[in-house]
Amino acid sequence: MPQVDLKSVRPYGDTLDDGKVQLGFTLPIRYGPEAKEAARQLVMKMGFEGADVVSAHDLGGHFTYFVxxxxxxxxxxxxxLRVPKVEVEQMDxxxxxxxxxxxxxxxxTVVAACTGSDAHTVGIDAIINMKGYAGEYGLERYPxxxxxxLGAQVPNETLVAKAIDTDADAILVSQVVTQRNVHIANMTRLVDLLEAEGIRDDVILVAGGPRISHELALELGYDAGFGPGTLPSHVAAYIAQEMVRKEHRTSPDLGKER
Ligand code: B12
Structure with missing residues (x-):
């Protein structure tokens, strides 16, 4: 292992500390020498030194892709660095x-949904569905x-009603589309509804999605946020441990001898 100075970490290209990075992007201009020069200059303006266009692809029309x-x-x-992260002991x-x-x-009991106008169910299905994800079972398989x-495009009101109906311990929300910060408005609305119903503190509120961080989730009034690469066991372990913590807070004797 190379001796890395953790106080001054740079990108690793061919050798330690050479700072080399690779950027990929599209410009809305026609492929050609001017397009390559435009990409090179843009990368220099971003603050990189020695910009070198190693690949340019004509995407057709007025678009060119560069590496x-x-x-x-x-x-x-x-x-x-201090990064807020879900504090949980990993368990199988x-x-x-x-x-x-x-x-x-x-x-x-957990209720889960992809809410608002968002129709991307693959992520929440990965966590919940019996068949699971990446070699792990989803929560439906946990005895x-x-x-x-509840699936895709579920109104926040429907999710809250289901949580009340099932006396849910946890609510799991998936937000994948983040265009125009639609996820922020949507996630905030859910917290407002739960507060209006007087049940916010009765449930563990969890958000997830490729652009959801624990930090963002906390900011929006959630208990935890899970991002890309989350496995069902991460979520199940968090909810289980949080439930045990909650029970101990409300009745300290409970669970000790069981
Ligand atoms: C498949 C897909 C679709 C499918 C969705 C089918 C379905 N049933 O889900 C279809 C074709 C319908 C679709 C439509 C659209 N899509 Co689309 N789609 C994708 C794509 C290619 C893959 C998403 C996916 O399945 N990922 C795999 C899962 C497993 O990963 P994941 O969602 O990140 O989930 C993991 C974690 O995030 C986490 N997680 C997720 N949710 C939750 C919830 C909880 C509680 C927890 C704990 C964890 C958790 O755990 C999961 C497992 O690790 C992405 C691009 C990409 N490569 O990511 C674009 C993408 C998400 N789509 C996009 C867009 C823009 C759209 C459309 C608006 C396109 C259009 N103009 O019509 C529509 C919107 C439809 C709608 N109303 O929502 C954009 C979103 C951009 C943005 N930042 O907002 C993306 C990123 C593509 C892009 N680069 O532009 N899409």
């Missing part, structure tokens, strides 16, 4: 179910979870 190499002159102090399917059985002694997946 440009450049040297980044900046570095980052990794030791100073079996340990999670054992925890719920032993410490709660009842099933955890100590009761999972309701």
């Amino acid at each position: 440009v190499y450049g040297k980044c002159v900046h570095s980052v102090d990794v030791t100073s 399917f079996f340990k999670i179910n054992d925890l719920v059985r032993d410490k709660l002694g009842r099933k955890i 100590w979870f009761r999972a309701h997946n």
